[in-house]
């Protein structure tokens with residue numbers, strides 16, 4: 254008998270098996286990636302959380318976040334109790350127990366105290382480089398989006414900027430080292446021996462000396478800024494172009510100058526976009542090791558960057574510790590043991606939380622601004 | 629008016645001609661969009677530009693306040709436009725000052741995402757006017773002139789984006805006349821509005837005619853006949869016919885004009 258159901262609805266469509274296979278394969282790969290990501294986070298969370306969180310109020314190990322980084326001394330006293338003390342407390346202990354014999358004494362560099370230095374250093378590097386990158390990046394983006402005529406040359410410029418984004422960060426590190434650390438000009442009356450060129454300035458015995466900024470906060474900031482410039486420029490240009498042409502037309506037609514138009518009718522409406530994309534750049538700046546390795550970072554530093562300075566600008570020329578570099582130091586330069594794990598996993602944990610909250614913050618901000626800025 | 633006199637010194641042209649267009653040719657890159665246009669816009673009159681899509685109405689309009697300068701590759705290849713007798717394409721003319729005298733209302737209403745007050749005060753603020761009393765007064769005047777005051781007087785500090793389409797367009801007109809231009813160019817100002825909002829805009833044009841010189845581009849023949857004193861009919865970048873609106877609509881000289889007006893093509 255003729256049964257339309259059997260023709261139309263029954264049975265599997267052709268290629269059903271292949272469809273199912275492809276879908277399961279793709280789904281499997283996606284889940285695999287998620288699992289790997291979860292494992293990374295889980296490992297750091299499980300190992301790092303104990304270093305940061307405590308069972309007592311305020312539940313966070315404040316000391317780890319605010320104390321200076323020191324060498325860790327591990328030893329047994331005469332009663333057989335094991336002590337773990339950072340260098341400063343160790344000397345107190347030794348003074349207090351003069352003459353006591355310490356047994357099984359071991360020291361672990363960088364593993365005692367806290368990570369205030371690296372946190373502060375990373376904060377300074379991030380703020381400094383963002384200020385530089387935003388200033389130069391937004392300026393360039395305004396030029397490219399609002400002033401430049403579309404010409405082959407401008408296309409080439411844009412292409413060059415895009416390509417800059419693909420350069421490995423270590424190359425920026427070397428570039429920063431050879432330019433900012435060794436070569437940029439400064440005004441001084443005591444040029445260094447390695448100055449590449451000195452030009453007398455006719456004022457006192459001041460000279461313009463091409464000797465670089467040494468390894469310093471400002472050199473690190475400049476290097477990091479170079480690294481994220483392409484991101485900032487591209488994102489800013491996009492945000493500027495997203496502002497409706499009607500705003501510009503209206504302002505120009507009312508007799509606004511080009512700069513007035515940009516300042517009042519374009520920049521305010523693209524700023525949210527620029528800032529949210531910049532937050533992602535912040536995460537990158539905070540996380541890079543290679544660019545600061547030769548230009549700004551030190552493994553150990555007793556003082557915080559602004560301590561022991563005669564003028565506040567001195568902070569720009571002082572070296573700093575930085576979280577990613579600190580993690581590198583902890584991982585590569587000291588032997589692993591149960592006593593170093595607190596510092597190692599703790600630092601990674603703090604670092605991860607920092608970067609993750611920056612990325613997360615930028616996502617939330619973006620979503621919020623998207624909703625608010627509709628025209 | 630004193631400011632205008634500084635920029636545009638007195639001239640030899642007929643006193644009632646505000647804008648004189650002589651033999652104007654205009655190119656987008658290598659394609660010619662306007663061919664030898666000759667046209668005079670008379671002071672305190674409304675001139676309508678009509679013609680099929682792509683015939684160059686907007687292009688000509690944008691030539692009069694040099695908004696075409698913003699489009700790369702465009703150029704006036706021949707002829708001149710004089711506003712109050714001054715050749716606006718002369719090298720010595722500052723386009724910023726020109727646009728203060730020749731304002732423009734766009735087809736798509738484009739209020740800034742700011743308060744209603746700030747939208748109207750925008751042009752004056754750009755000129756450095758900081759006096760609150762002056763600003764308040766101009767804002768009120770302009771909104772009254774554009775027949776919007778009664779609808780928005782209690783919500784001046786609210787966002788302009790909360791207004792209806794018709795209100796937004798009138799706000800754009802208020803914003804344009806707040807800076808007291810000589811000429812107001814309108815590119816299809818009512819194309820996105822309903823009949824009631826359209827009637828309001830037409831009425832305000834009629835009422836403001838005594839203070840300004842208007843150019844209105846429109847695809848709506850009734851609107852052209854209602855609102856304008858003179859009408860220019862364009863076709864393929866050429867000015868086909870230009871005369872009093874009454875004459876053009878009742879007794880066009882050319883067959884092409886008649887066909888277009890009666891809706892037989894275009």
Ligand SMILES: Nc1ncnc2c1ncn2[C@@H]1O[C@H](COP(=O)(O)OP(=O)(O)OP(=O)(O)O)[C@@H](O)[C@H]1O
Nearest residue numbers: 656661679680681682683684685686687688699847
């Ligand atoms: N930015 C541009 N670049 C190149 N060509 C253009 C540009 N704008 C307009 N044109 C061309 O110039 C001619 C005139 O265009 P214009 O916009 O002035 O027509 P219009 O009469 O205003 O048409 P509509 O009634 O559809 O608005 C058209 O052929 C158009 O394709």
Ligand SMILES: [Mg+2]
Nearest residue numbers: 685686687815
């Ligand atoms: Mg048009």
